[in-house]
Amino acid sequence: LTNGAGDKRWTQFQAASSSSVQALSCSARSKRRWCLKVTRQLKICELGQDLVALNRAMKTVKGCTSVAVGCLALVMMVVLQAEAAVVKYDWTVDYMFAAPDCVEKQILAVNGQYPSPTIRAVEGDTVVVRVTNRIPSEGVVFHWHGMHQRGTPFYDGAAYVSQCPINPGETFTYSFKVDRAGTYFYHGHFGMQRSGGLYGSLIVDLPANKKELFSYDGEHSIVLNDWWHKSIYEQELGLNSIPFRFVGEPQSLLIQGRGKYNCSKLPETVPAPPGCLTCNASSPKCAPHVIPVTPGKTYRLRIGSVASLSSLNFILEGHKMTVVMADGRYIKPFDVYNLDVYSGQTYDVLFTANQDASKNYWAGVNVRGRNPNTPTGLAVLQYLPNSETLLPTTPPPVSPVWNDTATSIAQAKQILAKVGYEAAPPKRSDRTIVILGTQNNISGNLKWALNNISYVHQATPVIAALKYKIKGVIDSTPPPDFPVQNYNVFDKPTPSTSANYGSPVYVFKKGSVVDVIVQNANTLTVNNSEIHPWHLHGHDFWVLGYGKELYNPAKDYATFNLVDPPVRNTAAVFPYGWVALRFVADNPGAWPFHCHIEPHFHMGMGTVFAEGIHNLPRLPAQTLGCGLTKQHL
Numbered sequence: 001l002t003n004g005a006g007d008k009r010w011t012q013f014q015a016a017s018s019s020s021v022q023a024l025s026c027s028a029r030s031k032r033r034w035c036l037k038v039t040r041q042l043k044i045c046e047l048g049q050d051l052v053a054l055n056r057a058m059k060t061v062k063g064c065t066s067v068a069v070g071c072l073a074l075v076m077m078v079v080l081q082a083e084a085a086v087v088k089y090d091w092t093v094d095y096m097f098a099a100p101d102c103v104e105k106q107i108l109a110v111n112g113q114y115p116s117p118t119i120r121a122v123e124g125d126t127v128v129v130r131v132t133n134r135i136p137s138e139g140v141v142f143h144w145h146g147m148h149q150r151g152t153p154f155y156d157g158a159a160y161v162s163q164c165p166i167n168p169g170e171t172f173t174y175s176f177k178v179d180r181a182g183t184y185f186y187h188g189h190f191g192m193q194r195s196g197g198l199y200g201s202l203i204v205d206l207p208a209n210k211k212e213l214f215s216y217d218g219e220h221s222i223v224l225n226d227w228w229h230k231s232i233y234e235q236e237l238g239l240n241s242i243p244f245r246f247v248g249e250p251q252s253l254l255i256q257g258r259g260k261y262n263c264s265k266l267p268e269t270v271p272a273p274p275g276c277l278t279c280n281a282s283s284p285k286c287a288p289h290v291i292p293v294t295p296g297k298t299y300r301l302r303i304g305s306v307a308s309l310s311s312l313n314f315i316l317e318g319h320k321m322t323v324v325m326a327d328g329r330y331i332k333p334f335d336v337y338n339l340d341v342y343s344g345q346t347y348d349v350l351f352t353a354n355q356d357a358s359k360n361y362w363a364g365v366n367v368r369g370r371n372p373n374t375p376t377g378l379a380v381l382q383y384l385p386n387s388e389t390l391l392p393t394t395p396p397p398v399s400p401v402w403n404d405t406a407t408s409i410a411q412a413k414q415i416l417a418k419v420g421y422e423a424a425p426p427k428r429s430d431r432t433i434v435i436l437g438t439q440n441n442i443s444g445n446l447k448w449a450l451n452n453i454s455y456v457h458q459a460t461p462v463i464a465a466l467k468y469k470i471k472g473v474i475d476s477t478p479p480p481d482f483p484v485q486n487y488n489v490f491d492k493p494t495p496s497t498s499a500n501y502g503s504p505v506y507v508f509k510k511g512s513v514v515d516v517i518v519q520n521a522n523t524l525t526v527n528n529s530e531i532h533p534w535h536l537h538g539h540d541f542w543v544l545g546y547g548k549e550l551y552n553p554a555k556d557y558a559t560f561n562l563v564d565p566p567v568r569n570t571a572a573v574f575p576y577g578w579v580a581l582r583f584v585a586d587n588p589g590a591w592p593f594h595c596h597i598e599p600h601f602h603m604g605m606g607t608v609f610a611e612g613i614h615n616l617p618r619l620p621a622q623t624l625g626c627g628l629t630k631q632h633l
């Protein structure tokens with residue numbers, strides 16, 4: 001709320017709340033206790049931008065007599081008025097020098113900030129983001145990850161699927177409804193702009209008349225990321241080159257945009273990057289992100305991962321975390337000491353600051369699923385009033401060993417919907433597609449393919465090609481619903497498999513129930529299969545089950561969880577295995593379904609789902625202009 005430039009609600013709220021506190025008449029002795037409490041709670045609101053604190057403040061006020069009830073009504077009025085408001089942001093995107101892990105490089109930034117500014121709104125609000133592209137020679141788009149864009153699929157922000165990239169010098173206005181309270185993020189969705197620095201939190205609060213299912217005293221929000229010193233442009237070029245040059249393991253892991261590169265790891269022959277001069281703890285540039293807590297209090301920690309490559313594992317040293325939400329949906333709470341977070345996912349966890357209050361603790365993040373070559377990313381859990389510079393003397397937290405897949409699968413299977421709060425899936429589907437993801441060599445280029453098609457973007461956005469029936473953009477033959485039969489997922493495929501480039505679209509009957517089984521396999525490297533987090537735009541899906549080998553409908557279909565599967569927008573498929581997803585194709589638009597590992601989508605690991613395109617109104621002119629869309633402006 002406080003971030004909303006031009007948003008009058010915060011000022012209104014502040015005015016109303018301070019007058020109500022005054023009206024409580026702190027001079028009346030009997031009310032003094034309440035007054036103090038209310039004042040304190042409202043302070044939290046001011047500091048923490050936290051509507052929940054406001055809710056609690058109001059509950060406290062309820063205990064008062066008529067004066068207080070009057071005040072409560074006043075605050076309520078303002079808050080209710082504030083519902084379904086328009087929350088506006090004005091952004092300028094440009095390059096910037098920054099040293100997130102103490103080593104300076106060129107990054108992409110919104111309004112000179114890294115990570116980009118937090119968007120905060122109330123369920124039902126309309127968020128309006130006016131983006132001006134000041135990057136001298138590069139288009140840009142923003143994807144609002146987890147937002148469904150019902151009625152506004154052209155503002156989903158996927159380059160060449162839902163819109164033309166915003167050209168240098170142009171201004172584009174996104175406008176969409178935030179339909180569900182929870183923890184989300186947004187990011188650039190063109191090339192590797194997310195990895196280049198374009199991402200930030202998107203937090204949707206419950207309206208004042210809805211109560212959160214769990215209680216807590218304060219909240220913090222962090223986004224996790226992996227970080228390279230090589231520019232994203234050089235990384236992209238490497239991926240497209242013959243011979244192939246992979247991006248490799250990241251140099252650092254970042255928590256809320258902060259990390260610390262281990263300069264001492266540089267080989268003697270490699271000159272230290274200039275930033276390494278500042279690579280010591282006393283440099284403010286190298287200060288880790290700090291999560292302040294008051295001993296004894298319980299916190300809601302909002303965690304998201306926008307990692308480019310790495311699957312991550314998050315630890316709050318010595319603190320149990322109770323996981324209560326996944327991707328903005330309620331789950332059956334469960335306790336963990338370390339939490340796997342795949343790129344594209346968010347979690348809300350509760351923890352209590354119940355450890356020895358004389359110390360601070362590490363928040364740590366490690367790589368899972370790939371043989372890591374990156375030190376633990378660290379932030380400081382600061383027990384107030386200890387100084388934030390009081391670094392823990394304990395070693396960085398240790399996660400399960402990277403290739404302990406069984407532990408990851410077990411944790412994924414623990415995530416179940418909170419019954420009664422999330423709808424159960426339809427009992428059966430109208431259509432099943434099985435998508436086999438393979439690594440392939442196509443004319444000497446290393447690529448990923450789905451049922452033998454490696455996705456390439458065309459210059460005309462898919463949504464426009466479908467809406468205006470523009471020929472020559474999407475593949476004229478629909479992509480196959482099934483891979484070749486009995487594919488041996490454990491075999492190293494010969495480099496000359498029959499994969500090819502394409503721009504396929506799976507078109508679904510509007511309102512139909514679709515099962516998607518994503519099948520993993522061995523890569524082109526012997527005895528290697530990787531984790532891929534699969535993300536669907538425009539919908540959440542039920543995660544019906546996981547398997548460890550080739551999907552066999554005769555045996556596996558019967559094992560699907562139709563009682564309490566979690567509802568999510570991103571789910572991991574584990575090495576050699578499959579993941580089964582069910583969704584209702586009821587949101588007119590064209591929606592990418594892709595691996596959230598940025599280099600993998602870049603290498604073709606994605607496709608497009610579409611439904612109900614004829615239900616769409618004319619596409620806004622600002623989303624068009626590229627490729628063959630000019631005549632439809």
Ligand SMILES: O=C1O[C@H]([C@@H](O)CO)C(O)=C1O
Pocket residue numbers: 246439523524525530599600603
């Ligand atoms: O897409 C990828 O390519 C490399 C490797 O498979 C080939 O170099 C890797 O680890 C990926 O995730």
